Amino acid sequence: MNRTHHYTLTFSCPDRVGIVARVTGFFAEHGGWILSSSQHADADSARYFMRVEVRADSLPFDHAELKRRFQVVATEFGMDWRISDSSVRRRVLMLVSTQEHCLYDLLARWKSQELDVDIVGVASNHEVFRGLVEWHGLPFHHIPVTKENKPEAFAKLEALFESSGADTMVLARYMQILPPSLCRKYPGQIINIHHSFLPSFAGAKPYHQAWDRGVKLIGATCHYVTEDLDEGPIIEQDVMRIDHSDSVEDLVRCGKDVEKGVLARGLRNHLEDRILINGHRTIVFG
Amino acid sequence: MNRTHHYTLTFSCPDRVGIVARVTGFFAEHGGWILSSSQHADADSARYFMRVEVRADSLPFDHAELKRRFQVVATEFGMDWRISDSSVRRRVLMLVSTQEHCLYDLLARWKSQELDVDIVGVASNHEVFRGLVEWHGLPFHHIPVTKENKPEAFAKLEALFESSGADTMVLARYMQILPPSLCRKYPGQIINIHHSFLPSFAGAKPYHQAWDRGVKLIGATCHYVTEDLDEGPIIEQDVMRIDHSDSVEDLVRCGKDVEKGVLARGLRNHLEDRILINGHRTIVFG
Amino acid sequence: MNRTHHYTLTFSCPDRVGIVARVTGFFAEHGGWILSSSQHADADSARYFMRVEVRADSLPFDHAELKRRFQVVATEFGMDWRISDSSVRRRVLMLVSTQEHCLYDLLARWKSQELDVDIVGVASNHEVFRGLVEWHGLPFHHIPVTKENKPEAFAKLEALFESSGADTMVLARYMQILPPSLCRKYPGQIINIHHSFLPSFAGAKPYHQAWDRGVKLIGATCHYVTEDLDEGPIIEQDVMRIDHSDSVEDLVRCGKDVEKGVLARGLRNHLEDRILINGHRTIVFG
């Protein structure tokens, strides 16, 4: 992720003739060097989606001025848009429970700068990973969740997210259901990994469900969290072959590898502004 | 499938000490050369499942005598068993509708003897494939199915299956729901290919359902037909990656490749007696 | 492939600021509705590659006039370019030997119009598939190849390709090595399927080589034919898992499924002008 300093424009707007020409013309006019661009026209919603990376040093102005100037184009086409600056690190709050695989995996990627973000902290309803997290020099927040204290616990979590300045919350096998109000407040900002190939086996104990149904592949799904449990827009999925000799425990074990890969790829795409939400579906620009 | 002449024993029985010893001892006693053997103990049902291939020419008796003698062992262990003879070709009745992919695929495998079976005929509710099927020297049966004639149509189909001496019915994208009575009559003998990764998207128009949910992989499922639609024991599944740029039509097109591969592998395993049904799950010996 | 009537522009040119703006501006100026566009900047060669699909009925002129007008842009940027018309069917000559899997597979796709091309004929060094091909209403050409007659045989093949007006030659497991002169004459027009995951196991008997090395996955490679055997630009590849219990014959059999899928996808991308050759590598716009 540590590439040339660049700005990433993403937008969607009603589809019509001339969008790409206008957008790329805007950049060309100022000498903007396009590093990559992707687009998608959605026939169903009649909307156009685009993502453009432009070298920062090819433009004669800074991020703020770019945004100010692009506003004209955006208004003209009725765009829902944003321009991010690759020199400003994304800020991520991680939520974990007692399973280690996603946490270790993301820490390794962060440590090697493959995941070039600021992890503002790791919150958990258990103390298990305090040592590991703190050894990495990251703040660990123990927020116990019980049947009785849920409102306070999640208020604490929300306060933590707000005060940390994080833009993304990652549920790395957090195993707690967030309250609807929290889900609604941060649309497209909370990422979950569900341990099944959704829509199969939503809800609890998906590996038990999968074993019981006798499927020949198990999977995992990374999705944005909405107030409808396991129904949010899907970001990434993958599967792994199993067979009759695998017990539920084997499924749980094998599934971990699928889960951590799917979460890491989904999160990466999110952090690079590659995902645009289109209703309950996503566009993922490769 | 055209291997050395061999007998294939498959059985299940209550699990206990000494099953493999007794079975392999039985063969060893007569000089039986075991080509391959596979076994599975199912903790849930406390049953043992086994498949053994023995060279025919290593035994001092024929198929009938083998079965007679093995009956003793089978009775001792309370086995549900069968012994098939590789020199006796399996007989398959194929059912198709108007889609060509599974039909061409299975015909190619049959023509090259990769699928070393007798196709006793192809039945369809449409005339579309008469020419192709008859060019291959196979009988084609047009059995129209309308809202009004269903009972007669399926009675005709059942009569055809019975009179053909087929042991297996393959629904190669037949697109008609068989009546419960037919499904009950031939448990473990009717194979269907469903165009989704079950249990997701059971029922009609699975690719439309998949597109609408925004999944990132589509799949297909080969299963035994039971009276519960799309609920039969799963034999084989596979998936293919798609993305936001794929329309429903793209999903239908790409899905065909998954469907034909899954059906072919599932059918092959069925014909080689590699599949043992364990309740609503299957054991597939590789 | 039977989509809205459209033109497909593909080009490469030295990379510089303003290419996309100029090209999309050209279309926008004339009301051109862009159905899809893809681009790639190759850092190594400092070249830019692009593919654009434009609705034919959104432009106020026809294919010939479009090409005449676009020439100005092309010259300005030093483009290596072409614009194809989706209403003009591509013309394909197929070459086969005695293996049926790729032939049946491509015929099924052609029959169902998934592969919306004119197959101008099937040429073979064997008579095996005359019946099947002619049953499909396609010309079959038997061109025997022996050690002695190679120059004449390949001259005949070349004459056939020329006279047929085909633009693409597909070696669907043809099993003969084309003479260098022929390869040189039609760069980017001859597609081969090699039965290994190149560069592993180039040359003869790749499945024997794979078995002998003990690999855990086997593969197939679709590539453009150049005079360097098995060294042409790779278009598409795929693999399949095998294990120690698989014999060479099993590898051959399983490999067929990989081969036909890889060839079909590669050919489709070629026919839709999705492949741009960049030296000995390819750009494949999805």
Place this chain on the structure above:
Amino acid sequence: MNRTHHYTLTFSCPDRVGIVARVTGFFAEHGGWILSSSQHADADSARYFMRVEVRADSLPFDHAELKRRFQVVATEFGMDWRISDSSVRRRVLMLVSTQEHCLYDLLARWKSQELDVDIVGVASNHEVFRGLVEWHGLPFHHIPVTKENKPEAFAKLEALFESSGADTMVLARYMQILPPSLCRKYPGQIINIHHSFLPSFAGAKPYHQAWDRGVKLIGATCHYVTEDLDEGPIIEQDVMRIDHSDSVEDLVRCGKDVEKGVLARGLRNHLEDRILINGHRTIVFG
């Protein structure tokens, strides 16, 4: 890996009638409950390979006595055999360099007891991971390797391996070539992960080689180390799809995920005595 206490018998011997009967008969005679069994007859070498798991508490004697008694059977059939005891943890020495992905991955599996072994220590030619390793309570050994000190460095490594009582050495992206003498001394005990789909791209900088050749999938290979670099018996392989937009750096990054998965699965199979070496090939009992 923390299953019921069991013994695992693995052996190979010349193929002949009655092997399975004799082996399973031996266990049955003593009331031995077979948890799973797998076998393979290799036509090429005319050898038979088998793996059997037996519940420890179903036998009336201990591990030592089991081995003593089984010796009779083993001698009778000329077996190359071993019987391991699941209650005796395997001992592993890990070798790393400066890349974190395999190390973090294996530590996570060890921490969660998915990998139920004793890691006797981590040796490295760099100091980078001392902190992480020691935080996990494991000994870290810095053994610098330079052009000049190779003989001493590897002598030190060998002494460490010997004194640690480890039975397996894992090269988790160690990036140093072990001396032939060391490789010869521990056949089937040293496991390496190579960052290509062997036999393609053996040697240095495989991702650069892969990018240059323009392959559409990259892979990784886990194999036993022999004195022929990258030529040892392959244990496990896997691949990942890439495309023209991926740079060499992208290949390196994506490849890490393949590498760590392949190494973990290969190592697990090794530790569970699932791998039998057959010349330069392996049998991997699933």
